[in-house]
Amino acid sequence: MLANFIIDFFGQLLDGVLTIIQGIIFGIIKSFNFIDYGETISTYSELLGGWFWIVGILCIILIVAFLGGIIYLATRGIKKILVMARKALNQEDLVKEVNSLNKEVMRLNLEKDKILSMKISQIGLNANEISNLTGEELEALNGQDNKVEEETTSRFYKLTEVDKAFENYVAPEYDNEITLPILCERFRNFCCSRLKLFYNIDIIRLFVSSFASTRLLILQGISGTGKTSLAYAWGKFLQNDALIASVQPSWRDKAEIFGYFNEFTKKYTETDILKQMYVANYTNEVYITVMDEMNIARVEYYFAELLSILEMPSKAEWIVELVASVWENDPKKLSKGKIRIPENMWYIGTANNDDSTFAITDKVYDRAMPIDINTKGVPFEAPDTPPIKLGFEHFNELLENSKKDxxxxxxxxxxxxxxxxxxxxxxxxxxxxxxxxxxxxxxxxxxxxxxxxxxxxxxxxxxxxxxxxxxxxxxxxxxxxxxxxxxxxxxxxxxxxxxxxxxxxxxxxxx
Incomplete structure (x- = not known):
């Protein structure tokens, strides 16, 4: 009897649930039974006549809209269920990943504690005394490894390599007898005979004499007239190649000239211009740095600091700070993180005047010597002329003596x-x-x-x-x-x- 009671009692609930499910299924089939809709329309169209079609069409539209709404809501509901299920799965994955990371952090902390314990024992403390150390003392212990790295690796790789290259440097013999008129004539003949570059003697005189008035020369004019070639040829003539740095539109500040210290890698990002400056501090050569297409970026932005420094009357003030701190293995020619701007280096910018460039401001022009080269040189015959070895001291003496003579x-x-x-x-x-x-x-x-x-x-x-x-x-x-x-x-x-x-x-x- 008890079994029959349980079956009858829960059977009633089961019959009710089945009836609900059957009713839902029957209701869906009934709602979407388009054959019955068609028969109903056919029956009443014969009884009601022509006006019926207007009412019938409106009814059809309402039915279609209602059924479409049901389908839309059902679809949205299913999508939400799927999204929630996916989020639940992702959340489980994140929880697992966080737990894994926590375990890794715990492992690293244990490893750190072991290393710290070893360092503590090296300085004569026991494990119980670790808790008495201050935060600064703990940081100092952790920083010892970084200090070891600083002592073994220089943050100025290129400049350190220059130091190594000049350890056994022997200065060459220079031509200390040449005069300015002969220098101009021989340079012009060298360009013609060795490089097939043709320049008027007036351009050569303007170029050489500009070295006396400023450290910044601007060769400007239309493209293809030999502006960059003139500076290139001067380096070849002196047997000390000019550094040609192609200015980029992205140049914005002094870091494009001097580089910058990367706080993340603890290395200094050195530019070729900085390296050339450093090399120039080692020798008595005449150095040329060419900023090709200098006005493709704003000169008064990236060259501002050099403009100000080169205006200072005392050469002892020609100093630029590269880094604030000092490492024991910093390059030899750096003094307290500062580099001396070499006296024996000139900066030559080439400038085109077109829509792709910026106008050079008065601030730059006033401090520079512009030379216009707007025509191609006329070929001429010249004797074969070899290059020379001109020292800065003699060249500077020629320029200084000209002021007196x-x-x-x-x-x-x-x-x-x-x-x-x-x-x-x-x-x-x-x-x-x-x-x-x-x-x-x-x-x-x-x-x-x-x-x-x-x-x-x-x-x-x-x-x-x-x-x-x-x-x-x-x-x-x-x-x-x-x-x-x-x-x-x-x-x-x-x-x-x-x-x-x-x-x-x-x-x-x-x-």
């Missing part, structure tokens, strides 16, 4: 002062002490190279002063330029100041 005449200095007053009065521009100082160093060297004093003055005025007229309102000053040209004819003569005259005439044509 070929000083700018007092008469021309007085004329320049009058011209300065005129330009200030009518154009609100002044030469500035920097430009006048460069003129007093450039013109004597230009004369020592074989050029004329008035031509040197003409070049500096055109490239350093009248060039700035481009930033003025040319339409407003067009007539004033006529007056300036007449004033210059009165001061220097109509046959002189051709560069200035061409520059000013070009501005008038732009109006």
């Amino acid at each position: 070929f000083e700018v005449s007092p008469d021309n200095l007085k004329k320049l002062e009058e011209l300065d007053d005129y330009v200030i009065k009518y154009f609100r521009l002044a030469f500035g002490n920097r430009i006048l100082r460069q003129l007093k160093t450039f013109v004597p060297s230009y004369m020592a190279c074989g050029g004329k004093e008035i031509d040197g003055i003409d070049y500096v005025m055109a490239k350093k002063v009248f060039r700035k007229f481009a930033y003025l309102n040319l339409a407003y000053i067009r007539d004033e330029i006529d007056g300036l040209l007449k004033f210059m004819d009165k001061l220097f003569g109509k046959e002189n100041m051709k560069e200035c005259r061409a520059c000013l005439s070009e501005f008038q044509k732009l109006v």
Whole structure:
């Protein structure tokens, strides 16, 4: 009897559940029985006539919308169930991974404790005294391994290799008899005979004499006129190849020149320019660093620190800090993490003026000596001319002596002062002490190279002063330029100041 009771009692529940399931299945079949819908429409269409079709179509639309909604909701429900199931599985995997990582951390901590215990025993402490150590003492113990690595591996790999290369360096014999005129002539003939590069002697004189006035030269003009080749040829002529660094559009700060210390690897990322500077501190050679297409990035950004340093009158202040700390195995020529900017290195930038480049600002132009190369050289015959070995000390002595032997005449200095007053009065521009100082160093060297004093003055005025007229309102000053040209004819003569005259005439044509 008990068994019959249990069967009857739970059988009633089972019959009810089966009835619900059957009802759901029957309801779904009934709802989607399109044959019955068709028969119903067919029956009533004959009884109700034409208006029935309008009502019938609306009913069909409602039925389709209702059934579509049911299907949509059912699909969404199934997707949510699947997503929740997947998240549950992923959560289980994450829990397993976290547990695995926790075990690994525990293992590493145990290993660390063993190593620390060994270090403690080495300094005479027992395990019970470890808890008495301060955090700084524990950090110092953990840092001993890093210190060992610092002592065995230099963070300046390239500079350390330079130290090794110069351990047994013997300076070569230099040509200490050559003069500036002969230097210019031989360089021009060398370019022609050995490299098949053809330059006007005036370009060579401008190039060589520019070394006296500034450490930054800018060779500018249209593409394909031999700007980079001129600096390249100078390195070949002196038997000390120029370093050609291709400027990238991404250059933004001094790290592109000097490199930077990587805090993660504890190594210094050295640039080729930094290495060249370091090498230059070892020798008496004349070094050239070429920044090819220098204005493809903003010069006043990546070259700013060097511009400021090279302006300092005392060479003892030509110092750049590379790192703040000092390691025992740092390169020999670094002093307290600082490098000395070598006196025997010049920086030559090549610049194209097109849509892909930035305009070079006055800040850069005022501190540099621009040389325009806008025409291809005309081939000429030259005797075979070998390269020379020119030491920096002799070259610098030639440039310094030219300031004494070929000083700018007092008469021309007085004329320049009058011209300065005129330009200030009518154009609100002044030469500035920097430009006048460069003129007093450039013109004597230009004369020592074989050029004329008035031509040197003409070049500096055109490239350093009248060039700035481009930033003025040319339409407003067009007539004033006529007056300036007449004033210059009165001061220097109509046959002189051709560069200035061409520059000013070009501005008038732009109006």
